[in-house]
Amino acid sequence: MEPIAEILYTEEEIRKRVQELAAQISKDYQDKNLLLVGILKGSFIFLADLCRQIAFPCKIDFVAVSSYGMRAESSGVVRIIMDTRESLEQKDVLIVDDIYDRGLTLNYLKENFLTRRPASVKICALLKKELSQEVKVKIDYLGFKVPNKFIVGYGLDFAEEFRNLKYIASLKDEYIKEKMK
Numbered sequence: 001m002e003p004i005a006e007i008l009y010t011e012e013e014i015r016k017r018v019q020e021l022a023a024q025i026s027k028d029y030q031d032k033n034l035l036l037v038g039i040l041k042g043s044f045i046f047l048a049d050l051c052r053q054i055a056f057p058c059k060i061d062f063v064a065v066s067s068y069g070m071r072a073e074s075s076g077v078v079r080i081i082m083d084t085r086e087s088l089e090q091k092d093v094l095i096v097d098d099i100y101d102r103g104l105t106l107n108y109l110k111e112n113f114l115t116r117r118p119a120s121v122k123i124c125a126l127l128k129k130e131l132s133q134e135v136k137v138k139i140d141y142l143g144f145k146v147p148n149k150f151i152v153g154y155g156l157d158f159a160e161e162f163r164n165l166k167y168i169a170s171l172k173d174e175y176i177k178e179k180m181k
């Protein structure tokens with residue numbers, strides 16, 4: 001069965017938007033101590049493209065988190081399973097993620113990072129789901145809005161597949177149902 005329902009953003013559209021975000025970030029952080037922190041795994045392609053468009057050398061690190069509870073539940077708990085190697089102290093931390101969905105991950109990480117004496121903590125998310133999020137988090141740099149469908153590609157997966165698509169797409173409901181059987 002063809003899994004893709006609709007291509008939402010093409011490779012070219014993504015490239016252009018990532019360039020725009022990087023230009024804004026380069027301007028805002030030119031005199032700062034920028035540390036980009038990508039959230040694994042979903043952000044790896046976005047971060048790789050974004051950092052290469054930033055106009056000056058900057059530090060890069062990663063965290064991995066695990067969400068407890070079913071995705072459909074509202075009481076998900078987020079836990080860091082791999083922390084940054086860099087200290088965040090005195091750094092201007094920019095959290096980079098692929099998607100702001102329910103908001104649990106970004107909210108948790110921002111609050112957690114703020115306790116580590118950083119100079120500042122902001123968020124850059126490539127995508128945001130159109131429907132209102134359970135947890136409101138300020139997204140300082142946003143790429144695109146996407147419909148409340150299952151989104152894959154450019155780092156985003158369904159059951160660990162589709163991360164390597166060059167575009168961002170929605171999956172067919174029938175395909176998801178078939179795979180969940």
Ligand code: PRP
Nearest residue numbers: 040041042098099100101102103104105
């Ligand atoms: C996804 C995505 C975000 C998070 C967003 O990660 O990459 O980090 O969920 O969801 P939230 O706003 O509801 O917290 P996932 O747990 O699927 O892991 P992955 O990045 O390794 O695919």
